[in-house]
Amino acid sequence: TNQLTQKVLDTCAALACCTEISGQITRPYLCPSALQVHEQLRGWAAALGMTTRVDAVGNLRSRLESKTPNAPTLYLGSHLDTVPNAGAYDGILGVVLGYALVEALAGQDLPYSIEVLGFSEEEGVRYGVSFIGSRALIGTADDMLALQDAGGASVREAILNFGLHPDHLREAEAEDSALGYLEIHIEQGPVLQDLGVSLGVVSAIVGQDRLNLQFVGRASHAGTTPMHLRRDALAAAARFMVAAEDLARETAGLVATIGMIEALPGAGNIVPGEVTCSLDIRHARDDMRAACLEKLLAQAKQEAEARNVVLNVIPKMAESATPMHPRFRQLLHDSAADLNLPHPELVSGAGHDAQIMAQKMPAAMLFVRSPNALSHHPDEMVNTADVGDALSVGLRFLERLAAE
């Protein structure tokens, strides 16, 4: 498996060159560089005897059919899109490992078919909503088609533009008799690194809300408008941002992030009349998250009103905290134990396609250590040996599942 591990890393490095902005890795949903990724992985799939298609929302799907009649399908994979200026492993490592696991089987027939999934949209950067790819597999992507990106292009238009057919959504759905979904992903956080272990079994994925807050005040002259006559949208937004940081710091397990902000008209000598910013808020407990969100929005409203600024809250996405499937989790623990590898459980602070797939089938996740705890950053990394461990545990998982 040393050679196969190297192939996984080499493939990740090669695919890092498929980007919309040269010099960095930026591959949003349904962009030309996604086609380049598909092209390279199709080649590998063909060499493995797999048949490949791209479904209605742009997911890459390669199947290895079992010889057993009416065999159910095990889904394996992760996502191919990235955040702006991303690292080389978030998502794509799990897809590449899917193909590598099929290669590791070396022609061995299993009592289930394997479908490797390269989800097309997990980050939610282009449309503000994550998991459009996996939603199509559980049949809940229909509402996504009308979403618009910053340039006003709808998901429907982007799909057509990519050469696909948004009306073929039904054909993207996973089969009802599916065995389940396994996703291997980098941890993207400090837990496994701090424990000094290569792998972890995800117990649950946190719930998250994403919203946009629009503050509408009134633009006016920075020199002639006295402070008490201002309707400064950015001053209101700044108070909200401070409240979000304060609340997250004082609430164990809560993270709150303002990642995007735009102030209009955007000139140094004009009091901003309109500000739009994002809020991303997460907690392992849904009730805690809901209570914190309510508190924050109330504070935002109060700061806005104190400045005669109108606050519009635009919900973009809400996902509940999602436990992983007990039987699949156990299979991962047992597989790691077979290989004498430590296998601690941890909560995922990042959302993942597994969170969506879990609504339709048993789903589980295996995390690979992030040696610098860094993700959504070009310095994101993995240890070669850890990827080898993930490959070994994944293969054991396939064998144990076949034996059940």
Added chain:
Amino acid sequence: TNQLTQKVLDTCAALACCTEISGQITRPYLCPSALQVHEQLRGWAAALGMTTRVDAVGNLRSRLESKTPNAPTLYLGSHLDTVPNAGAYDGILGVVLGYALVEALAGQDLPYSIEVLGFSEEEGVRYGVSFIGSRALIGTADDMLALQDAGGASVREAILNFGLHPDHLREAEAEDSALGYLEIHIEQGPVLQDLGVSLGVVSAIVGQDRLNLQFVGRASHAGTTPMHLRRDALAAAARFMVAAEDLARETAGLVATIGMIEALPGAGNIVPGEVTCSLDIRHARDDMRAACLEKLLAQAKQEAEARNVVLNVIPKMAESATPMHPRFRQLLHDSAADLNLPHPELVSGAGHDAQIMAQKMPAAMLFVRSPNALSHHPDEMVNTADVGDALSVGLRFLERLAAE
């Protein structure tokens, strides 16, 4: 003068159509729509027997030569550029009134020549530095040529692109024997409106600093990065923005504005690694302004360091508070008194080209009431009768100056 007042307003309305973005008035420095403005005003100048040129930095300059040999020049005017999504009067009203005053003279010869100035860059939006047009007249624009806009184009390049010659700066300078400079401008604030008068005489223009603050932290994952491990550039910037509003609210006469902000990479689920925002800070007393600026920058540095974020301060512009010339002020008071119009004095919270011209010659400003105290906003307005008053006082000023 009723007809001439109407011509002034009609001309402002017509020139409002010269814009880079249709549906709004947006006319930054050295853009194609400035050429359209020049074209229309050249026509009027020619009809008045004036000769017109565009100088090396793009100022429109129309001269009416006195028959007196070696007559000195009186400069009259304001600026032609606008902020993004501007009103129809900020700046351009004073230029149009310059031509209208020459028309009001109806061929009468004066012992001085008149040069109507349409300054090319007063707002400072494109390069972050105001008054490039008037700086050329006092011979201090040379340092401006290397400034770069957001797209990386230098002032020099923009000038060449506009068909002008940046090396001809010396020919743009005002004559040493100049009589002085008179600028008529909308107040852009609430003072004259609150007093219930049409016009005011500017006693002094506030000093202002403009800077950019760059906060450099580290981008990371919004879900997996615990609050205490973040190096959130936007969280640091938000504390600074709050500090700026707090300080300005508690310091009489201080205004502080953050009008521009950009956060990178700018996705909802990424902790911002880099933020750049502007600071515009003004006070009538230079020592007060300096002390407040120092205090704010210290707070910004502290909030940045508390988050392991680096703060870079990039000064863009600093102008001292500038008193208007006593003799010219008196001429304005006397002219208004001749017409039985009230003529209160007021401080200008906005910067103006008169602030620059005052470094080389007597300079004065006449303010026209802003009926809704609104400027740098599309709803900016003037009362027709107030514009008529400004025209009458301006004409009286020319006559009194001729008689001195």
